Amino acid sequence: xxxxxxxxxxxxxxxxxxxxxxxxxxxxxxxxxxxxxxxxxxxxxxxxxxxxxxxxxxxxxxxxxxxxxxxxxxxxxxxxxxxxxxxxxxxxxxxxxxxxxxxxxxxxxxxxxxxxxxxxxxxxxxxxxxxxxxxxxxxxxxxxxxxxxxxxxxxxxxxxxxxxxxxxxxxxxxxxxxxxxxxxx
Amino acid sequence: xxxxxxxxxxxxxxxxxxxxxxxxxxxxxxxxxxxxxxxxxxxxxxxxxxxxxxxxxxxxxxxxxxxxxxxxxxxxxxxxxxxxxxxxxxxxxxxxxxxxxxxxxxxxxxxxxxxxxxxxxxxxxxxxxxxxxxxxxxxxxxxxxxxxxxxxxxxxxxxxxxxxxxxxxxxxxxxxxxxxxxxxxxxxxxxxxxxxxxxxxxxxxxxxxxxxxxxxxxxxxxxxxxxxxxxxxxxxxxxxxxxxxxxxxxxxxxxxxxxxxxxxxxxxxxxxxxxxxxxxxxxxxxxxxxxxxxxxxxxxxxxxxxxxxxxxxxxxxxxxxxxxxxxxxxxxxxxxxxxxxxxxxx
Numbered sequence: 001x002x003x004x005x006x007x008x009x010x011x012x013x014x015x016x017x018x019x020x021x022x023x024x025x026x027x028x029x030x031x032x033x034x035x036x037x038x039x040x041x042x043x044x045x046x047x048x049x050x051x052x053x054x055x056x057x058x059x060x061x062x063x064x065x066x067x068x069x070x071x072x073x074x075x076x077x078x079x080x081x082x083x084x085x086x087x088x089x090x091x092x093x094x095x096x097x098x099x100x101x102x103x104x105x106x107x108x109x110x111x112x113x114x115x116x117x118x119x120x121x122x123x124x125x126x127x128x129x130x131x132x133x134x135x136x137x138x139x140x141x142x143x144x145x146x147x148x149x150x151x152x153x154x155x156x157x158x159x160x161x162x163x164x165x166x167x168x169x170x171x172x173x174x175x176x177x178x179x180x181x182x183x184x185x
Numbered sequence: 186x187x188x189x190x191x192x193x194x195x196x197x198x199x200x201x202x203x204x205x206x207x208x209x210x211x212x213x214x215x216x217x218x219x220x221x222x223x224x225x226x227x228x229x230x231x232x233x234x235x236x237x238x239x240x241x242x243x244x245x246x247x248x249x250x251x252x253x254x255x256x257x258x259x260x261x262x263x264x265x266x267x268x269x270x271x272x273x274x275x276x277x278x279x280x281x282x283x284x285x286x287x288x289x290x291x292x293x294x295x296x297x298x299x300x301x302x303x304x305x306x307x308x309x310x311x312x313x314x315x316x317x318x319x320x321x322x323x324x325x326x327x328x329x330x331x332x333x334x335x336x337x338x339x340x341x342x343x344x345x346x347x348x349x350x351x352x353x354x355x356x357x358x359x360x361x362x363x364x365x366x367x368x369x370x371x372x373x374x375x376x377x378x379x380x381x382x383x384x385x386x387x388x389x390x391x392x393x394x395x396x397x398x399x400x401x402x403x404x405x406x407x408x409x410x411x412x413x414x415x416x417x418x419x420x421x422x423x424x425x426x427x428x429x430x431x432x433x434x435x436x437x438x439x440x441x442x443x444x445x446x447x448x449x450x451x452x453x454x455x456x457x458x459x460x461x462x463x464x465x466x467x468x469x470x471x472x473x474x475x476x477x478x479x480x481x482x483x484x485x486x487x488x489x490x491x492x493x494x495x496x497x498x499x500x501x502x503x504x505x506x507x508x509x510x511x512x513x514x515x516x517x518x519x520x521x522x523x524x525x526x527x528x529x530x531x
Contacts, residue, residue, distance in 0.1 A: 008488065019316075019317045019318050019333075021261065021264065021265065021318070024260075024261075024264065025257050025260070025261050028256075028257050028260050029253055029254065029257040032248075032253045032256060032257065033248055033253060036246065036248050037245040037246065037248075040245070040246040041243075046246060050256065053256070054256065054259065054260060054263075057260050058260065058263055058264070061260075061264045065316065106243055107243070108240070108241045108242060108243055109242050109243070109244065110239065110240050110242065111239045111240075111242035119236060123236070127236070127240045128240075131240055131241070142241060143243060145198070146203065146241065146243075147243060149200055170198075171194070174194050174197060174237065175194075177237050177240065177241075178193065178194075178233060178237060180236075180240075181233050181236055181237075
């Protein structure tokens with residue numbers, strides 16, 4: 001089940017706002033996996049992610065007549081899910097203060113394919129170390145850029161940071177990781 | 186895209202490059218291998234970039250298609266106002282009680298019902314005053330999805346499967362060959378045998394669209410007109426001209442019975458392309474088989490609508506098409522013998 005492409009998603013969005021149940025089901029089914037993958041990187045409670053996706057779509061259906069047109073359906077859904085998970089996590093934990101952001105729990109791992117590229121032991125070791133040093137925000141920006149293929153503007157809006165900080169987070173991350181390629185002086 | 190000025194970071198941020206590193210490109214896509222050979226000066230940047238991309242792998246929590254289907258169904262159930270079976274049994278029981286002592290109530294109520302314009306006794310009327318679609322299950326098990334502001338009326342015993350419709354509705358009819366299902370809309374009658382279709386009526390004009398099965402539409406008796414509709418066809422009755430005509434629906438859908446064929450055409454002969462479309466959408470396609478005999482089509486098509494597919498195919502063939510009486514007619518000057526379809530859709 002692949003997520004619908006942008007134009008198809010926009011069409012489904014239009015149809016579902018007019019009360020088309022079939023379009024609604026296709027929209028939910030099509031984006032379920034994408035949302036689940038993102039959600040399970042924002043909290044380790046996978047049951048909570050499921051509940052949040054269900055509530056997110058149920059809310060959309062109830063409010064369908066008031067929803068605006070959008071050509072960024074994927075972005076809209078990801079943002080709505082992030083907000084919901086943040087809200088639910090805060091409610092469950094008294095320790096998380098209101099202004100504290102979600103923890104990005106998704107972890108990067110070095111793929112076995114890397115062995116195909118000639119790399120030395122120290123390069124791998126250092127890369128692993130540098131990746132583990134990335135901040136939660138850097139990890140989330142990289143994830144959204146690489147795996148959800150969002151643009152800087154969308155990532156900024158999603159994480160409530162500025163466009164410039166998004167670019168900076170990504171570029172410093174890549175710059176730091178790149179040092180693993182070169183042997184220390 | 187010009188990659189010759191790309192730095193290591195640029196490569197890392199390029200989705201196409203990452204797909205290559207991840208081994209997600211089809212084997213015939215050798216762009217990056219070719220690029221590397223042609224740009225030895227980029228080799229170091231490319232190796233660094235591959236190193237970084239491969240270091241940023243991320244596992245996803247597993248979720249099967251069945252899980253997704255089950256969760257989508259749960260959602261669908263939540264948004265569909267279906268009465269549960271238990272509720273239904275309870276309702277049946279209370280109807281039985283009412284029927285015993287309800288006669289007086291009926292004789293008293295009937296004149297009032299008629300004065301305020303309600304259906305006569307024995308007739309069941311269902312309106313949809315909400316702003317969303319409403320599903321109604323008829324006594325024979327057929328399901329009517331009523332659009333907002335629409336109304337249906339039918340006899341409670343449903344001995345004859347006749348439904349009067351004002352407005353617009355989609356019908357999913359239980360197949361009973363010996364008992365035709367008829368929809369009356371103004372003067373136009375739609376008669377079906379186990380099928381699904383929609384009927385819209387507004388100020389005497391009637392539009393019938395067929396999704397599955399076969400439907401016959403009869404115009405008012407005076408005109409004596411009668412048409413038979415197949416899936417993806419639409420019958421239109423215009424009151425002003427008193428004409429009943431047949432055409433294709435705005436957006437033909439893949440037939441439920443369509444064979445599982447691919448629309449990924451690779452040097453496919455035109456006859457094969459049109460046969461696949463015809464079988465999948467149930468829409469006849471007429472073309473000059475002699476003029477197009479040597480043409481082939483290369484176009485990786487998939488989920489586009491029928492008309493989008495035809496647009497793309499016609500572009501390749503330098504042809505055009507039109508819809509005439511629920512058929513698609515292709516006009517083309519044909520292709521040259523030596524160069525079968527030079528165009529390739531990107």
